[in-house]
Every structure is written in structure tokens, then in C-alpha cells.
Amino acid sequence: MHSTIRTAQYGSRYSVERDGLRARLGRAIVPVACLCIMGYFAYHAIHGDNGLLRLAEIRDSRMTLEQKVASAREIRRDLERDVALLRPESLDPDLLDERARAALGFAHPDELTIFVDE
Numbered sequence: 001m002h003s004t005i006r007t008a009q010y011g012s013r014y015s016v017e018r019d020g021l022r023a024r025l026g027r028a029i030v031p032v033a034c035l036c037i038m039g040y041f042a043y044h045a046i047h048g049d050n051g052l053l054r055l056a057e058i059r060d061s062r063m064t065l066e067q068k069v070a071s072a073r074e075i076r077r078d079l080e081r082d083v084a085l086l087r088p089e090s091l092d093p094d095l096l097d098e099r100a101r102a103a104l105g106f107a108h109p110d111e112l113t114i115f116v117d118e
Helices: 002-010 013-047 052-086 093-104
Strands: none
Touching (some): 052 093
16 A cells, blocks of 8 residues: 555656665665674674683683693792701701702712713
């Protein structure tokens, strides 16, 4: 009924088809705009600064850092053990002798010294 009024009003079949096309395009703008916005957010949810790919990178770097922390804790534990052996109340004479000779570069006359180039 509406198209008949427009036909009578404009007087040609072409204007009815053009108005129908314009109406279809008008109805399609909102869904197309919504799809574009959803595509924008989906792209940034995957590739953005805090997206899924960045999450995978963060997990990889976390694993690497956890391994470094474990290695540092092991080194610290060994150093704490060495420090505990050098305390006056539990002084180990062999360890003291080893550390003093390593720090000062001394050796006993009856020891054999081997130099290694590193």
C-alpha cells in the first residue's frame, strides 16, 4: 500500500525501486556497523596489547623467569651454606684454607699448579 502511494506521488517505477533500495540499505546500516565494531574488538582481543597472543608471550616469559628464579635460589642456597661454614662458631679449616688460597693466589710448596686458559 505504501509503494502505491509513492508511485502515484512520484509517478515512475524507477523512483519506487530506488526508494526500496534506499530502504534496504538503511536497514542494513545498523547490522553492518555492528559487525564492523564486533570485528574491531575481536581483532584487538587477539592481536592487541593485552590480547591472546600477548598472553601467550607473557606465559612464555613467565616460564623463563621462573627458571631464572629457581637457578638464583639454588645459587643463593649454596652461598648461604658456604657463609655458614665460614662463621666463627662453625669455622671449617679446610674451607677457610681453600677460600684464602683462591682469593690470595697462594699454594703450598708441595702442590702441583695447573694453569688453564679460559
